[in-house]
Amino acid sequence: MKILARAVMLTSVLALAACTNPDRFGSGNDVNLGANTGAGAIVPGSANDPASPAYFQQTVGDRVLFAVDQSTLTPEARTVLDGQANWLMQNSDYTAVIEGHADEQGTREYNLALGARRANAVQEYLVSKGVAGSRLRVVSYGKERPIELCSDEACYAKNRRAVTVLAAGLSS
Amino acid sequence: MALSVQRCWNVGELSSDALRVAVAVSIEMNRDATPVADSIRLVRHSGESELLARQAFDTARRAIIRCGVNGFDLPAEKYGQWREIEMTFDPSNMRIK
Amino acid sequence: MVRFLTLLAALWLMALPVQAQNGPLRITIDEGVIEPLPFAVPDFVAESAAAQQMAQQIARVVAADLTGTGLFREIPQDAFISQITSFNSPVQFADWRAINAQALIAGAVSMEGDGRVSVKFRLYDVFAGQEMGAGLQFDGTEQGWRRIAHKVADAVYSRITGEAPYFDSRVVFVAESGPKGERQKRLAVMDYDGANVQYLTDSRSIVLAPRFSPSGDRILYTSYETGFPRIHVLDVASVGRRVLENQPGTMSFSPRFSPDGQTVIYSLTQGGNTDIYRMPIAGGAPQRLTSAPSIETAPSFSPDGSQIVFESDRSGNQQLYIMPASGGEPRRISFGPGRYGTPVWSPRGDLIAFTKQSKGRFHIGVMRTDGSEERLLTASFLDEGPTWAPNGRVIMFTRETQGAGGQSSLYSVDITGRNLKRVRTETGASDPSWSPLQN
Incomplete structure (x- = not known):
């Protein structure tokens, strides 16, 4: 069981690397040139289609991380969110749910509230960058959905996150 | 005798409220230094209710009977002095903190 | 053991001056022990053949409730000298004292065949040789037998500790x-x-x-x-x-x-x-x-x-x-x-x-x-x-x-x-x- 879980994690890391590297070194400029440029090489919906949710997730970056018990956006987080705001402005068909999370070092209720603070910080930032508030909703999962499972700071750091999850269509 | 009763005085099952109650009990003793079981009476108590006093008394009575079952270590020649005993059980030092 | 007796003697001498000229010897006990109270729960008496298994099960749940509090310790049944074979016959207190059972719970179960169960019990203070409180009877359904057992245990727990009951809860x-x-x-x-x-x-x-x-x-x-x-x-x-x-x-x-x-x-x-x-x-x-x-x-x-x-x-x-x-x-x-x-x-x-x-x-x-x-x-x-x-x-x-x-x-x-x-x-x-x- 443990071995299986590790194998799955490894492949997902490889997949991520495979997607990330070409973007970073090859088609990085495509983003600025717009979604239609170079369409012949792009498989619509795949990670190298700049209008795709996969591109948003992997290239723009769908998540920002927080310090312990904090909901303040770091400079790195702001950079990621600038990218998210640009993408959302260009792809106005999408709405998003911002999911706030906490590490396991906290009580359940407090962590729900803390996750909400984090998600809200992201929402406010995106709105300040011009994304319509009506396209964004927030939800907190507290410590209910960790992505890293160890009980060390290395894992906690990745769990203290806000993830912008795209959904198709305008919000109701 | 006090030490012997002490060893049998089990307050572990008493509620924290009952542990605030001191009870004085009177005992009549047989010549063989065993207590007369049905002579054990509650003389007075410091409890707020009869119920709490009753529970405190029950543990005191059990201690006396249980440890006195083979007779206490008392000098037979002085039976007159210990024919009647009044024993005060004060748990205030044992309160669960 | 020798040291203990010596201590006793010393204490006896110390206690002497406290004695009044006339009237009882006065002694104050301000130390005790905190240990689980030893109790015995024989299988309850089955008052109908169908109740045999339930009579055992109820006694087990009562014992588990009491032991689970940490305030009581069960004396295993194989240590028993006498048994309770009839709910109303006199209790041989000496037999229970000999195994240091301080509390004894005796009960009986009858089943009417219509799914109704009736359980009665008595709680004895073995060393005092008397009942602690009056006997009680609880009626319930066959499926609800565990609740009846919890009610018996609750009554025993409350009578001995003075705390309010809690076993019959979810x-x-x-x-x-x-x-x-x-x-x-x-x-x-x-x-x-x-x-x-x-x-x-x-x-x-x-x-x-x-x-x-x-x-x-x-x-x-x-x-x-x-x-x-x-x-x-x-x-x-x-x-x-x-x-x-x-x-x-x-x-x-x-x-x-x-x-x-x-x-x-x-x-x-x-x-x-x-x-x-x-x-x-x-x-x-x-x-x-x-x-x-x-x-x-x-x-x-x-x-x-x-x-x-x-x-x-x-x-x-x-x-x-x-x-x-x-x-x-x-x-x-x-x-x-x-x-x-x-x-x-x-x-x-x-x-x-x-x-x-x-x-x-x-x-x-x-x-x-x-x-x-x-x-x-x-x-x-x-x-x-x-x-x-x-x-x-x-x-x-x-x-x-x-x-x-x-x-x-x-x-x-x-x-x-x-x-x-x-x-x-x-x-x-x-x-x-x-x-x-x-x-």
Whole structure:
């Protein structure tokens, strides 16, 4: 069981690397040139289609991380969110749910509230960058959905996150 | 005798409220230094209710009977002095903190 | 042993001067021992052939209830010198004294064949050679035999300890399965000892922190069924449920009933800010009780309904506060180092149980309602979410183990800090809430 879980994690890391590297070194400029440029090489919906949710997730970056018990956006987080705001402005068909999370070092209720603070910080930032508030909703999962499972700071750091999850269509 | 009763005085099952109650009990003793079981009476108590006093008394009575079952270590020649005993059980030092 | 006798002699000499000239010898005992009280429970007498098995089972549950408190120790049946073969024949006290049984529980079971069961019992103080209180009889159904056993044990426990009973009670909790990263959660109820588990929801949505109503007939809980955390109320008998609080753009969680069952207090998050609100359980306009930019959550009523204890990080980290039930200026009660959360007022009103985080460890603790006499009862990687037994003597909580294979389970501990033990559940378990004593 443990071995299986590790194998799955490894492949997902490889997949991520495979997607990330070409973007970073090859088609990085495509983003600025717009979604239609170079369409012949792009498989619509795949990670190298700049209008795709996969591109948003992997290239723009769908998540920002927080310090312990904090909901303040770091400079790195702001950079990621600038990218998210640009993408959302260009792809106005999408709405998003911002999911706030906490590490396991906290009580359940407090962590729900803390996750909400984090998600809200992201929402406010995106709105300040011009994304319509009506396209964004927030939800907190507290410590209910960790992505890293160890009980060390290395894992906690990745769990203290806000993830912008795209959904198709305008919000109701 | 006090030490012997002490060893049998089990307050572990008493509620924290009952542990605030001191009870004085009177005992009549047989010549063989065993207590007369049905002579054990509650003389007075410091409890707020009869119920709490009753529970405190029950543990005191059990201690006396249980440890006195083979007779206490008392000098037979002085039976007159210990024919009647009044024993005060004060748990205030044992309160669960 | 020799030394002990010498000590006795010395004490005897010391005690002599205390003696009055006339009248009784006066002795003060101010030391005792704290050890489990030894008791014996022979199989109950089966008064009809069909009752044979149940007569044994009931005696076993009574014994397990008493032993489980840590205040009693069962004398094994193979040590018995005499047996109880008839409920009304005289008890051979000498036989029970010889094995140091201080309390003896004798009972009888009869089954009428119509599914009705009748159980009677007597409690004896073996060393006094007499009954403690009058014999009692409980009637119930065949399926409800465990409840009858719990009622017998409750009566014994109360008579000996002076505490209010708590065995005939239930616990609602979150049953957990699946790996840590995608844990499946279902609402479940069970008897306080882990028996008779019943699942109330499926695992399609995350459910959190259920709370019993004061009469035990309804449960408040948080569910992600709508995609967002929202408070739901569930009827235990029909398992019917409805969303209680559903303002768009908000999240609601951490609900709790008022002592009269009419009002719900809870946390509502709007624009990233979490405050405490109250609303009638029947529905109606929420009333905001706190308005601070900090996190206010985990509210719990005092048993008289006049005050609310809750946690807030307005000071910079989580601490406990008390405010009037209608809102108003909160008074901080926790001041120790570390963070304090999830306060719960005891049913007796005298104590508040809480979760404390300090130096990377989690503790369950209790303090008086003015914050004094703080006492930590447990310590582990992650302990949280205390709930009180109906008599205010025992606390149940969630303990989660460390690491990727971490699992949650339920534990209970006496308010003295003694008798820490795991509550057996067939799945992982978290967020217990103890029901009141059943009727």
